[in-house]
Amino acid sequence: MKKILVLLVVIFMQTHLQADDANVNKCDALFEKDKKLECLTDLRVSIGKGIKNTSKKIEAERDKKLKAVNKKINNLLSKKKEFDKKNKTLFDMWKNSRKWNHQRKT
Numbered sequence: 001m002k003k004i005l006v007l008l009v010v011i012f013m014q015t016h017l018q019a020d021d022a023n024v025n026k027c028d029a030l031f032e033k034d035k036k037l038e039c040l041t042d043l044r045v046s047i048g049k050g051i052k053n054t055s056k057k058i059e060a061e062r063d064k065k066l067k068a069v070n071k072k073i074n075n076l077l078s079k080k081k082e083f084d085k086k087n088k089t090l091f092d093m094w095k096n097s098r099k100w101n102h103q104r105k106t
Helices: 002-020 033-086 091-106
Strands: none
Touching: none
8 A cells, every 4th residue: 555655656746847847838948038038028918918808708707697696686676666565564464475375275
């Protein structure tokens, strides 16, 4: 059991260390400072465009969810208004609930 555990730890460490050596982008291969600076600037601009697109997607999803929540709230409020019209007092509510229970039993 200990051998298997040690073997798994060694394999995990080996794959983890190999992942650290990987190039993050094509700019890492450049050694001239001018070209590397231009490459990093272009990369930053392209990443910025991606961030704007994702923020628009996030806003669109947020708006979609807000519309759904607002629809549910408005539906609940309309049901509440309807209930309040029907049951103006506690006594009216009690009478209506008894009628409803009586209808449900039959």
